[in-house]
Amino acid sequence: MKSDLSCLMQERGLDALVVIGPDGLGSANTAFTYFTGGAHVTNGTIVVKRDGVGTLVHATMERDEAAKTGLQLISASNYKMSEIIQQCKGDRLAARVEYTRRLFNDLGVSGRVGFYGADSVGSTFSFLSALSRAEFVEVITEYENDVISQARKTKDAQEVAQIRQACRLTEGVIGETRDFLQRHRVADEILLKQDGTALTIADVKSFIRREEAAAGLDDAGCIFAIGRDAGVPHSSGTPADQIRLGQTIVFDIFPRLIGGYYADITRTWCLGYAPDDVQAAYELVMKVHDDAAAAFNTQRFTYEFQDLACDIFEARGHRTVRQDIGVTNGYVHSLGHGFGLDVHESPGMSMKGLRPDEKMMPGTIVTNEPGLYYPDKGWGIRVEDDYWCNPETGEFECLTGFDRGLVVAM
Amino acid sequence: MKSDLSCLMQERGLDALVVIGPDGLGSANTAFTYFTGGAHVTNGTIVVKRDGVGTLVHATMERDEAAKTGLQLISASNYKMSEIIQQCKGDRLAARVEYTRRLFNDLGVSGRVGFYGADSVGSTFSFLSALSRAEFVEVITEYENDVISQARKTKDAQEVAQIRQACRLTEGVIGETRDFLQRHRVADEILLKQDGTALTIADVKSFIRREEAAAGLDDAGCIFAIGRDAGVPHSSGTPADQIRLGQTIVFDIFPRLIGGYYADITRTWCLGYAPDDVQAAYELVMKVHDDAAAAFNTQRFTYEFQDLACDIFEARGHRTVRQDIGVTNGYVHSLGHGFGLDVHESPGMSMKGLRPDEKMMPGTIVTNEPGLYYPDKGWGIRVEDDYWCNPETGEFECLTGFDRGLVVAM
Numbered sequence: 001m002k003s004d005l006s007c008l009m010q011e012r013g014l015d016a017l018v019v020i021g022p023d024g025l026g027s028a029n030t031a032f033t034y035f036t037g038g039a040h041v042t043n044g045t046i047v048v049k050r051d052g053v054g055t056l057v058h059a060t061m062e063r064d065e066a067a068k069t070g071l072q073l074i075s076a077s078n079y080k081m082s083e084i085i086q087q088c089k090g091d092r093l094a095a096r097v098e099y100t101r102r103l104f105n106d107l108g109v110s111g112r113v114g115f116y117g118a119d120s121v122g123s124t125f126s127f128l129s130a131l132s133r134a135e136f137v138e139v140i141t142e143y144e145n146d147v148i149s150q151a152r153k154t155k156d157a158q159e160v161a162q163i164r165q166a167c168r169l170t171e172g173v174i175g176e177t178r179d180f181l182q183r184h185r186v187a188d189e190i191l192l193k194q195d196g197t198a199l200t201i202a203d204v205k206s207f208i209r210r211e212e213a214a215a216g217l218d219d220a221g222c223i224f225a226i227g228r229d230a231g232v233p234h235s236s237g238t239p240a241d242q243i244r245l246g247q248t249i250v251f252d253i254f255p256r257l258i259g260g261y262y263a264d265i266t267r268t269w270c271l272g273y274a275p276d277d278v279q280a281a282y283e284l285v286m287k288v289h290d291d292a293a294a295a296f297n298t299q300r301f302t303y304e305f306q307d308l309a310c311d312i313f314e315a316r317g318h319r320t321v322r323q324d325i326g327v328t329n330g331y332v333h334s335l336g337h338g339f340g341l342d343v344h345e346s347p348g349m350s351m352k353g354l355r356p357d358e359k360m361m362p363g364t365i366v367t368n369e370p371g372l373y374y375p376d377k378g379w380g381i382r383v384e385d386d387y388w389c390n391p392e393t394g395e396f397e398c399l400t401g402f403d404r405g406l407v408v409a410m
Numbered sequence: 411m412k413s414d415l416s417c418l419m420q421e422r423g424l425d426a427l428v429v430i431g432p433d434g435l436g437s438a439n440t441a442f443t444y445f446t447g448g449a450h451v452t453n454g455t456i457v458v459k460r461d462g463v464g465t466l467v468h469a470t471m472e473r474d475e476a477a478k479t480g481l482q483l484i485s486a487s488n489y490k491m492s493e494i495i496q497q498c499k500g501d502r503l504a505a506r507v508e509y510t511r512r513l514f515n516d517l518g519v520s521g522r523v524g525f526y527g528a529d530s531v532g533s534t535f536s537f538l539s540a541l542s543r544a545e546f547v548e549v550i551t552e553y554e555n556d557v558i559s560q561a562r563k564t565k566d567a568q569e570v571a572q573i574r575q576a577c578r579l580t581e582g583v584i585g586e587t588r589d590f591l592q593r594h595r596v597a598d599e600i601l602l603k604q605d606g607t608a609l610t611i612a613d614v615k616s617f618i619r620r621e622e623a624a625a626g627l628d629d630a631g632c633i634f635a636i637g638r639d640a641g642v643p644h645s646s647g648t649p650a651d652q653i654r655l656g657q658t659i660v661f662d663i664f665p666r667l668i669g670g671y672y673a674d675i676t677r678t679w680c681l682g683y684a685p686d687d688v689q690a691a692y693e694l695v696m697k698v699h700d701d702a703a704a705a706f707n708t709q710r711f712t713y714e715f716q717d718l719a720c721d722i723f724e725a726r727g728h729r730t731v732r733q734d735i736g737v738t739n740g741y742v743h744s745l746g747h748g749f750g751l752d753v754h755e756s757p758g759m760s761m762k763g764l765r766p767d768e769k770m771m772p773g774t775i776v777t778n779e780p781g782l783y784y785p786d787k788g789w790g791i792r793v794e795d796d797y798w799c800n801p802e803t804g805e806f807e808c809l810t811g812f813d814r815g816l817v818v819a820m
Binding site: 020023024025026028029030031040042059060061062063064065075077078080081082083085086090092093096114115116117118119120121122123124125126127128129139141142143144146206209210212213214216218219220221229232233234235236258259325326327328332333342343344351353354356357 | 434436742763
C-alpha cells in the first residue's frame with residue numbers, strides 16, 4: 001500500500017520517484033491516478049522524494065482539480081516552456097530535458113531517480129535516453145514489479161472500501177440484468193421483446209451500460225456471450241445473437257467507480273434449464289472455485305493454486321493450459337489475478353513457467369475464476385468472485401456475494 | 411490517414427512499425443486501436459512491414475476479437491513463452507527480447523524498426539534498451555509527431571463518418587440536457603427538483619452520463635461548471651453546486667463512440683437571463699470564433715490563428731496567454747486542437763513559441779474553442795465547434811450544428 005512506498009524506495013536505493021502523466025491516457029495511467037485519486041487532472045508530473053510528500057506539477061488551468069489531490073502543487077507555467085524551447089533552438093526534446101533539470105533543481109531531486117507512469121513508447125524512450133545522457137540524475141527503470149506496482153499489490157483500508165463499493169454496485173447491475181432477462185416472454189425457447197422481435201446481445205449490453213451509468217460506474221466493456229461465444233473466454237459476444245433458453249451465458253462484468261477502483265465478477269447463466277453436461281461441468285468448476293478459495297494463503301506460490309485447479313480438471317479428463325499453452329477446449333486460462341485501479345494487477349495466478357515466484361500478501365485482492373470451455377460443443381462456464389486477504393486475521397474474505405446459481409428461472 | 415503510412419515509412423527510412431499493446435491501457439492506447447478498430451483486443455503486438463499488411467500477435471483466448479480486426483493473425487501461444495522464460499533462466503526481460511527475435515525472424519522483420527503505442531515507462535525503457543543492445547534490429551523512436559501521429563493528422567472518409575456520428579450523438583445529449591434543465595421549476599433563481607431540494611451539478615452530471623450510455627457513447631468525463639468554476643477552463647465542476655439563473659455554465663462534453671472516435675463540443679449557457687458584461691463577452695468570443703473559422707486554411711501556421719484570437723482579445727482589453735503563459739483572467743488557453751481517437755491530437759493551435767511549425771492539412775479535423783475567463787468575477791465563457799478540412803474542396807466544414815445561444819429560456 002502507499003504507506004510502504006518509502007520503505008520500498010529505501011530497499012531499492014531510490015532517492016525519488018517521478019510519475020509521468022501525459023495528456024490523453026487519463027484514468028488508464030494508473031500509476032499516476034494512484035497519486036491523484038479522483039481529481040480530473042489530465043496531465044502533469046508527480047515527484048515523490050523518499051520520506052517526502054509528493055509534488056504535482058500541473059497545468060495552470062487545471063489548478064482547481066490539482067488542489068483536490070492533496071499533493072504539493074507547482075504550476076508548470078512557472079517554467080515558461082516557450083522560453084526554454086527558444087533557448088533550445090526549437091528542439092522540444094532538448095527543452096524537456098532542460099525543463100526537467102530546472103524542476104529537479106528546484107525540488108532538490110538528485111541521485112537515483114525511478115520513472116513510472118505510462119506514455120507513448122516513442123516519447124518515453126527518446127526522453128529517458130536523452131535524460132540518461134544528460135547525467136544530472138541516474139535514470140532507473142524496472143521492467144516489471146516496479147516499486148509502485150509492488151506497493152499496489154496490497155490495498156489499504158480506503159482502497160478496500162472503494163473496491164467493496166465497486167463490487168456492491170456491480171452486483172446491483174448483475175441483479176438488474178437478471179431481472180431484465182426474466183421480464184421477457186419466451187417463444188420457441190427465444191426471448192422476445194415487446195414488439196415481438198428477438199432480444200439480442202446488443203440489447204442486453206445497452207441495458208447493462210445504462211444500468212452502470214445510473215449506478216455511477218464507468219463501463220470498461222463487458223462480456224455477455226452466449227453459446228459458442230461463451231466457450232471463448234474473451235469473446236465479448238456477438239451483437240446480433242439471440243438469447244435462447246438452455247444455452248450458457250458467460251456474463252463477465254468489470255466496471256469501476258468513476259475513474260477509480262474496479263470490481264471483476266463473472267456469472268454463468270442458463271435461462272430456463274441447463275443441459276446435463278453443462279450442469280455437471282458447472283459443478284466441477286464450482287468445486288475448483290471453492291477448493292481454491294479454501295486453499296488461498298500467503299505462504300504458497302500463486303502457481304500452486306493454478307496447479308490445484310489443473311489437477312482437479314485433468315483428473316476429470318479435461319485438457320488444461322498447463323498441458324498445452326494453446327489449448328482451446330478445457331481449462332484454458334489462469335485461475336485469477338490481482339486488480340485495483342487496473343483490472344489486471346499483481347499477483348498473477350498462472351503457471352510456474354510464467355510466474356515462478358509470486359505470492360499473495362496480507363492486503364492482496366485477487367479474483368478466483370476457474371472455467372471450462374467447449375466452443376465446439378457450444379458452451380463455456382466461468383464463475384468469478386473477488387477475495388481480499390484481511391491483514392488483521394490473515395483470512396481470505398470473499399468481497400462478492402451475488403447468487404452463483406446456474407439456472408435462471410423464466 | 412492510414413493509406414499514407416507506407417509513404418511516411420519510406421520518407422523516414424523505416425522498414426517496419428511495431429505497435430505495442432500491453433494489457434490494461436485498452437482504448438487509451440490509440441496507436442494500437444488505430445489498427446485494431448472496434449475489436450476488444452486487450453493486449454497484443456502489431457507489426458506492419460513497409461507495403462505490407464499488418465499482423466496482430468494475439469492471446470489465444472482473444473482469437474475471436476482478433477479476427478474482427480482484419481489484420482493477419484498469429485497466436486502468441488505459438489511462441490511458448492514459458493519455455494523461453496525457462497531458457498532465459500527466469501529472466502522475463504531477456505525472454506521478451508528472445509521472443510521478439512523469433513517473431514521478427516518469422517515475419518522477416520529487419521533493419522530500421524520504429525516502435526509505437528503506449529506502455530508503462532519502466533517496461534518501455536527497459537525493453538527497448540535491451541532490444542537495442544541485442545542489435546538484431548535498429549530500434550527507432552520519435553519523441554513527437556511520429557509516423558503514426560502524422561498519418562492520424564488527416565482523417566479518411568470512414569473516420570470522418572465516425573466523428574460526424576459522434577458529433578450527432580453528442581449534440582443529442584446536449585439537447586436532452588438543456589431540456590432536462592428547462593423541465594425544472596425555479597424558486598429564488600435556483601432550480602429545484604420534484605422533492606423541493608436544489609438540483610446540483612452532481613445530478614446534472616449523472617443525467618448526462620445516463621444519456622451518453624443510452625446514446626451508445628463512452629463518457630470520458632465532462633465539464634459542467636457554473637459561476638466561478640466556469641472561469642477555470644478545466645475545473646470539471648463542484649458536485650454540490652446548485653444551478654442558479656443568470657450564472658454562466660460551461661458545458662464541455664467530449665465522449666466517444668464506444669472505444670472509438672471522439673466528439674468535442676462546448677456550449678456556454680445562462681439560464682433565464684445573462685448579465686450585461688457576460689453577454690458582451692459572449693459576443694466577443696463568438697466574433698473570435700467566427701473570424702477564426704473564416705480564416706482557417708492549410709497554408710498558414712496554426713499559431714497564426716491563435717495570434718488572430720489574441721489580437722482581437724487584446725485589442726478589447728483582455729489579457730491573453732500570449733502575453734503571460736500563467737494568465738488566469740482573460741483568454742487563457744489555445745484556440746483549438748486536432749482530435750480523433752484521442753481527444754487531443756495534432757495539430758495544436760497554440761503560441762508560436764510552443765508550436766512554431768505546425769500547419770493543418772486537407773483531411774485535418776480540429777476544434778475551434780476561444781473563451782474568456784474571469785473566475786474572480788464569477789464567470790467563464792467558451793464556445794467550441796469541430797471543423798474538418800474537406801480535401802475535395804479545400805474548405806473547412808463545421809461538423810457541429812447545435813444552437814450556440816447563450817441564454818436558455820426557463
